[in-house]
Amino acid sequence: MALNGLASIAERCYKITQSYLEIKEPPTAIIAETQDAIKLTKKYLLQEIFDRWSPLGREISLSYNGGKDCQVLLLIYLACLHEYCSQNMPGQPLPVKRLNAVFIDQAETFTTLEQFVEETKERYSLSLYESERGTNKNISMAQAFDKYLTDNPETKAIVVGIRHTDPFAQHLKPIQRTDDGWPDFLRLQPILHWKLAQVWSFLLYSGEPICGIYSVGFTSLGDISHTLPNSHLRISNSPSLRFQWEIEHSFSGDQTVHCSALCGDDVHLQNHEYLPGWYLVDDTLERCGRNKR
Ligand code: FMN
Incomplete structure (x- = not known):
């Protein structure tokens, strides 16, 4: 069937x-x-x-x-x-x-x-x-x-x-x-108990496509005019990757993180200064890219 x-x-x-x-x-x-x-x-x-x-x-x-x-x-x-x-x-x-x-x-x-x-x-x-x-x-x-x-x-x-x-x-x-x-x-609300690191671990292991905005240093997606890349992900801060194993053993089998393509004005967000969102595992820093209104 x-x-x-x-x-x-x-x-x-x-x-x-x-x-x-x-x-x-x-x-x-x-x-x-x-x-x-x-x-x-x-x-x-x-x-x-x-x-x-x-x-x-x-x-x-x-x-x-x-x-x-x-x-x-x-x-x-x-x-x-x-x-x-x-x-x-x-x-x-x-x-x-x-x-x-x-x-x-x-x-x-x-x-x-x-x-x-x-x-x-x-x-x-x-x-x-x-x-x-x-x-x-x-x-x-x-x-x-x-x-x-x-x-x-x-x-x-x-x-x-x-x-x-x-x-x-x-x-x-x-x-x-x-x-x-x-x-x-x-x-x-069945994922109240999840920590940021757990979200990334499962998502990266799944091999499912994820939103491309995360690939350019964002960790939390809010209003476009109040959301910036997370400063804790600046390459100069040397954050380390905690999910090597998940990516290497991902369910999709191709050892790749599948991020959707940046499109429209977002193409300009491509940069060499920030690491991807999944380099951040500290829950208290997750919203550091969100500006106060
Ligand atoms: N916020 C409340 O203060 N009281 C509520 O009863 C309430 N119910 C919600 C129900 C649904 C289905 C959703 C999606 C949100 C609700 N919210 C409620 C708002 C959320 O708690 C949260 O503030 C909002 O989703 C913004 O989240 P973000 O800052 O991660 O984008």
């Missing part, structure tokens, strides 16, 4: 995840810690989230903006979708073709990031709702989600790739309602 696009990428993500979990005698502490982080995220998804909201219906949506954190979460979500289907409907074709996803960003983003989102929404079979960006800054993120929920009233819960080390995220829980002032829905 030929697999539909979603079934086939879900199976690939399952193989990537399994293969990472099966790295024997992990060569670095980061890999061992990332294996534990993946196991906990899988537990949240398979035992707590998919039990309450079927991943095959329209109740769950994924917040996806092409950044590294939500990509890691998407890979593990797809792996769990494959596992869920193998357990609950073995041998049957997947009844959905695309996953509901939403990209709300009031900021003006990098053309390269927008292009990457376009490419990856096909790669990962997402049915992606995109808010109007750049031009409509008078609408808050909460209001934009309100509109999304009006247009998609079946949505009960949205999966978010936020981590405890993100601003104001220290006390968040894996499953919780939105705050006052936000439309009422459940936030599903």
Whole structure:
């Protein structure tokens, strides 16, 4: 039986995840810690989230903006979708073709990031709702989600790739309602416990394409006019690569980091001063490229 696009990428993500979990005698502490982080995220998804909201219906949506954190979460979500289907409907074709996803960003983003989102929404079979960006800054993120929920009233819960080390995220829980002032829905946050190094370790091992903006010294992708390369990645600071093993043994087998091409005005970001984003592993320095407004 030929697999539909979603079934086939879900199976690939399952193989990537399994293969990472099966790295024997992990060569670095980061890999061992990332294996534990993946196991906990899988537990949240398979035992707590998919039990309450079927991943095959329209109740769950994924917040996806092409950044590294939500990509890691998407890979593990797809792996769990494959596992869920193998357990609950073995041998049957997947009844959905695309996953509901939403990209709300009031900021003006990098053309390269927008292009990457376009490419990856096909790669990962997402049915992606995109808010109007750049031009409509008078609408808050909460209001934009309100509109999304009006247009998609079946949505009960949205999966978010936020981590405890993100601003104001220290006390968040894996499953919780939105705050006052936000439309009422459940936030599903299964990678809260992930550290920056763990995100890079798994993403680089996966061999999946990643957004090209990371290749030129960025570590956190915000509003284009307030995001700069991270000064801690200046070559003169000699940051070292912690993920040699992951790149050499990557699932894709070609020992390469696949970054999307810089496009539009972003071509000018190419430089010889900064190392790529994955040379930074200190969570406290991750947002050093974000300027205060
Ligand atoms: N921020 C809040 O203060 N309260 C919320 O209830 C809340 N719910 C959110 C639900 C979703 C689905 C998303 C994507 C974000 C929500 N946020 C909420 C905002 C995030 O906590 C965060 O500030 C925002 O995604 C910006 O992250 P960034 O700085 O990494 O781009």
